[in-house]
Amino acid sequence: MAVAGSVVVLLLFVVSLLAPWISPYDPSAIDLRDVLAGPSGAHFFGTDQLGRDVFSRMVWGSRISLKVGFVATGIAIVIGAILGALAGYYGRWVDAVIMRFVDIMLCFPSFFLILAVIAILEPSIWNIMIVIGLTSWMGITRLVRADFISLKERDFVQAAKVIGVSDLRIIFSHILPNAMASVLVAATLGVAGAILTESALSFLGIGVQPPTPSWGNILTAGKDNIDIAWWLSLYPGLAILITVLGYNLLGEGIRDSLDPRLRD
Amino acid sequence: MLRYIAKRLLFMIPLLIGITIICFTVIHLAPGSPTDMQTNLNPKVSLEAKERLRTLYNLDKPLHVQYVLWLKQLAVLDFGRSFSPDQRPVLDKIVERLPITIAINVLSMILIMLVAIPIGVLSAVRQDSFFDKATSVFVFVGFAVPTFWLALLLMILFGVRLDWLPISGIRSLNYEYLPPLSALWDLIKHLIMPVILSAFGGLAGLSRYMRANMLEVIRQDYITTARAKGLREGVVIYKHALRNALLPVITILGLSIPGLIGGSVIFETIFAIPGMGQLFYMSVMSRDYPLVMGVLFIGAVLTLLGNLIADVSYAVADPRIRVT
Numbered sequence: 243m244a245v246a247g248s249v250v251v252l253l254l255f256v257v258s259l260l261a262p263w264i265s266p267y268d269p270s271a272i273d274l275r276d277v278l279a280g281p282s283g284a285h286f287f288g289t290d291q292l293g294r295d296v297f298s299r300m301v302w303g304s305r306i307s308l309k310v311g312f313v314a315t316g317i318a319i320v321i322g323a324i325l326g327a328l329a330g331y332y333g334r335w336v337d338a339v340i341m342r343f344v345d346i347m348l349c350f351p352s353f354f355l356i357l358a359v360i361a362i363l364e365p366s367i368w369n370i371m372i373v374i375g376l377t378s379w380m381g382i383t384r385l386v387r388a389d390f391i392s393l394k395e396r397d398f399v400q401a402a403k404v405i406g407v408s409d410l411r412i413i414f415s416h417i418l419p420n421a422m423a424s425v426l427v428a429a430t431l432g433v434a435g436a437i438l439t440e441s442a443l444s445f446l447g448i449g450v451q452p453p454t455p456s457w458g459n460i461l462t463a464g465k466d467n468i469d470i471a472w473w474l475s476l477y478p479g480l481a482i483l484i485t486v487l488g489y490n491l492l493g494e495g496i497r498d499s500l501d502p503r504l505r506d
Numbered sequence: 507m508l509r510y511i512a513k514r515l516l517f518m519i520p521l522l523i524g525i526t527i528i529c530f531t532v533i534h535l536a537p538g539s540p541t542d543m544q545t546n547l548n549p550k551v552s553l554e555a556k557e558r559l560r561t562l563y564n565l566d567k568p569l570h571v572q573y574v575l576w577l578k579q580l581a582v583l584d585f586g587r588s589f590s591p592d593q594r595p596v597l598d599k600i601v602e603r604l605p606i607t608i609a610i611n612v613l614s615m616i617l618i619m620l621v622a623i624p625i626g627v628l629s630a631v632r633q634d635s636f637f638d639k640a641t642s643v644f645v646f647v648g649f650a651v652p653t654f655w656l657a658l659l660l661m662i663l664f665g666v667r668l669d670w671l672p673i674s675g676i677r678s679l680n681y682e683y684l685p686p687l688s689a690l691w692d693l694i695k696h697l698i699m700p701v702i703l704s705a706f707g708g709l710a711g712l713s714r715y716m717r718a719n720m721l722e723v724i725r726q727d728y729i730t731t732a733r734a735k736g737l738r739e740g741v742v743i744y745k746h747a748l749r750n751a752l753l754p755v756i757t758i759l760g761l762s763i764p765g766l767i768g769g770s771v772i773f774e775t776i777f778a779i780p781g782m783g784q785l786f787y788m789s790v791m792s793r794d795y796p797l798v799m800g801v802l803f804i805g806a807v808l809t810l811l812g813n814l815i816a817d818v819s820y821a822v823a824d825p826r827i828r829v830t
Contacts, residue, residue: 479655
């Protein structure tokens with residue numbers, strides 16, 4: 243299961259890295275003579291409403307999806323790990339305050355929050371990445387906190403304290419590396435979620451703006467031309483599905499292998 | 507029981523305050539002043555008019571004072587007026603759209619419960635059978651599928667190619683002329699696709715969780731006792747195991763409420779349903795900040811209420827909770 247997932251993930255990496263070489267056309271090349279053409283030998287996935295080759299746009303769009311997925315999840319991990327570590331290690335009121343904050347953030351439908359913030363700032367890729375990251379750290383915080391609470395009492399932590407290692411070092415050099423297992427799983431699944439969210443935002447027009455290709459904004463064209471250009475709707479969605487499925491399988495595979503046998 | 511509810515309500519108050527703080531922060535992320543639309547961008551407006559507007563909206567006061575004043579407005583449910591040309595109070599615009607969104611979300615949750623629970627139970631009871639494996643695959647794909655894409659595909663299939671279901675709005679154009687039964691059927695036809703799609707993600711998650719729970723419960727000693735007593739397998743599963751496995755499901759349903767509310771933005775936009783999600787989308791696109799804030803706040807409050815209902819239902823279902 244994890245193998246299938248990693249194959250997909252690897253394939254995606256390769257495709258996005260080799261984008262300039264494997265995409266047959268320039269993704270922004272407008273060809274008004276060939277508007278809304280179906281899949282053919284010349285255009286594997288057809289063309290969109292401005293005559294741009296869909297296959298090329300999808301290949302370049304994979305870069306956007308991966309970028310957003312990784313940066314957004316990275317931000318979520320950094321925030322989540324720090325807050326979770328602090329909450330788990332110090333306990334009592336620090337823990338209470340942080341967990342209350344988590345509860346408050348969980349009250350917001352995250353999609354609403356993301357839409358609202360991006361409406362207020364403009365829809366640039368960086369804003370999208372930051373906002374998605376800022377709304378997905380809550381689960382990671384809980385995981386890290388749980389790990390810290392259990393690891394805090396272990397002998398190696400007590401030993402480090404006795405020697406006089408500073409709290410900061412204990413948290414980051416001693417305990418945190420051991421808590422990474424569940425974070426890794428959450429991160430993999432988080433990338434999948436971030437890709438889904440980014441494509442939903444682009445689909446609604448508040449994500450990546452055309453002409454920058456994103457799987458989501460090709461689907462917007464698909465919606466507008468739903469009765470005459472089915473290929474604009476089918477292929478990008480399929481790409482999103484396979485990518486997210488790949489990351490999910492990978493994440494589940496990692497979780498199965500790391501837990502509980504290797505949990506020490 | 508009443509004490510439990512009171513405790514939960516008390517617990518909600520800091521959450522409510524936190525929600526207002528975050529909403530307030532989000533509003534003030536906007537570059538420029540909220541009155542820019544009516545002042546700086548309008549060359550006919552004089553300097554005194556700008557100052558008067560600032561005082562009117564309390565923008566000349568320090569931030570924490572603004573926050574308190576804003577809270578006071580919220581307390582009487584005054585969300586201000588929309589920036590859009592019709593300038594109607596935000597609350598009115600939200601309230602007229604709220605019933606539809608709530609209706610669709612409630613129907614989705616019912617659908618999720620009706621479908622996911624039996625699937626989860628059957629998968630657990632027939633573990634590793636073809637049914638189990640097939641539903642596992644289905645669940646995995648269900649997690650990964652972008653629901654708006656599925657919406658488009660279903661629209662193409664059922665709406666355009668087969669012409670079985672309408673693809674926009676909640677009523678047909680000839681709604682007023684239809685006899686009541688046809689009118690009801692018309693409404694149902696319009697709602698089928700949105701409700702199914704809205705429920706789709708939650709279905710996958712809940713059936714998997716249900717399966718895991720049932721597997722755990724079936725391994726318990728009291729199930730073995732029940733079987734040893736000679737009870738029929740059906741009674742063992744559906745009366746004893748199911749009841750216990752069902753409990754955490756209520757919590758999960760409660761946790762899926764923000765997802766449903768957030769997802770309604772996509773469905774209502776795609777299917778042109780006049781609900782709160784579509785209102786939010788339109789207000790975001792037109793940068794209608796008072797409306798955006800109003801819907802954001804109401805969305806969070808709805809989630810809070812949903813969680814409260816989930817907690818209370820859990821207490822009703824599980825007597826052990828009431829004692830703590």
